[in-house]
Amino acid sequence: MSAQLASPAFDSSRSRQEDLSHAVARIERLGKHLFGVSACIVYLHAADDDPASSFDTAAHAFCAQQDLTDDLQVVPEKSSPFQAALGKIDNLDVRFYALQPVRNRDGQIVGRIGLIHERPRMFTEGDKHCLHDLVAVLERELHAHMSSASPAAK
Numbered sequence: 001m002s003a004q005l006a007s008p009a010f011d012s013s014r015s016r017q018e019d020l021s022h023a024v025a026r027i028e029r030l031g032k033h034l035f036g037v038s039a040c041i042v043y044l045h046a047a048d049d050d051p052a053s054s055f056d057t058a059a060h061a062f063c064a065q066q067d068l069t070d071d072l073q074v075v076p077e078k079s080s081p082f083q084a085a086l087g088k089i090d091n092l093d094v095r096f097y098a099l100q101p102v103r104n105r106d107g108q109i110v111g112r113i114g115l116i117h118e119r120p121r122m123f124t125e126g127d128k129h130c131l132h133d134l135v136a137v138l139e140r141e142l143h144a145h146m147s148s149a150s151p152a153a154k
Helices: 008-035 058-065 125-149
Strands: 039-044 073-075 087-089 092-094 096-103 109-117
Touching (some): 008 109, 008 125, 039 058, 058 087, 058 109, 096 125, 109 125
Antiparallel strands (some): 087 092
16 A cells, blocks of 8 residues: 555655646647637746656647747738748648747746747737736746745745
8 A cells, every 4th residue: 555655745746747737738728719829839948857848749849949039029020821831830831920938037038938820910019918928927837836846945
């Protein structure tokens, strides 16, 4: 019976990891529906103890390979019905993407949220504000996760 029980530290760590994974999945679902895009991707730079950084879908790989600036990046900047594909994810021709950096408490970029769509689209000021809000929710989750995972928090 003791083999079936895990240590409290292991259970707590796994619970925090699952909580962050669920929060990331929830943010991706919200972003996809909020912006009406084909995919909303949360890509976190690799960290050994971070389960959310181990995503390996083609959409995550697409977001990871794009250059990241210090602020919002929207490609193309203007919508055109004749926009050439910017890339391909599985069977999806990417004709629009937006990337917003995600930062830790120190202001360092630790990841990004990417919006991907198969058709060119306008990205309005309202969209920009909503994306900033979505990033703020993700950053809050990451900060809470990092605080609960640090030895000082225990």
